[in-house]
Amino acid sequence: MERKVNVIEDIDGKKTVFIHDIIFKGKRSVKWEDVEKYLKQYVGDIYTIDDSNDAVYIGTDLPDEYTHSNYTHILKGANAKAKANAAQGLPELIEIAAGKKFTENYKEKHTIDAMYGWYRYESRFALPVFNEVGEIERYNVFNVIMVIRHAKDGKMYLYDIMNIKKETSTLFQSEDITQ
Template identity: 80%
Template sequence: MERKVDVVEDLDGKKTVFIHDILFKGKRTINWGEVERYLKRYVGEIYTVAASNDVVYIGPDLPDEYAHSNYTHILRGTNAKAKANAVQGLPELMEVANGKSYTENYKTKHNTDAMYGWYRYESRFALPVFDANGEITRYNIFNVIMVIRHAKDGKKYLYDIINIKKETSTLFQSEDITQ
């Protein structure tokens, strides 16, 4: 399946990943099993965070963690839909991420998979809003935190996306974006 994703830089130099399709729809709930199946296509891929030059791997644990984490279970409405559809732009979200921060691992259950701690990066993406005719009228912008685990093997792996926040001040009309 072809992904319809662009990276656009605004006047302030902020890069935003524009995702032009809504694959995961739901009035009340998202089918997280479908999201998990979609994510499996990324397993084994390697991406570089441009701001820090860090290499990030996509491990086999990502699909399950992403779709079934405690954070995912509490999501409802727009934020659940945003997290589900963000998977389409994962490569670009990793590449434009910035604001790297580090936290030690304090949980025994992560002694191997996050032996050297956790990194968090900020990233940004946009999802379309459609009118009654199926035409894109505008894009909603979301800020997220990309959680990276630094494993015993010395590699960094994408673990989850959390803290999804819709921006209220930024509005992109569909004609603002070249598709």
């Protein structure tokens, strides 16, 4: 499936991943099994965070954790759809991530997969809002925390994205964006 994604830097130097298509739709709820299947295409890929030059791997655990985490289960409405559709821009979300913060691993269940702790990075993405005839009217911007585990093998793996928050102050009209 062709991804319609690009990164745009605003006048303040903030980078945003623009996702130009909504592939996970639904009136009621997100079909997380479809998102999980989509995410499997990234397994084995490696992306570099521009800000820290850290290599981030996509492990086999990402599709399941992303779609079935405790955080995902509490999501409703627009934030659930935002997380589902953010999957399309994961490579770019990793690349533009910034603000590296470290935390120790305190959970017994993560003694191997996060032996050297956790990193959190901030990132942001935008999703289109369509008008009644199906044309892009504007984009809503979301801030997100990328959770990365530092495993026993010394590599850093994307674990999940969380704390999805829609920005109320940033609004991009469709003519502001070049595809």
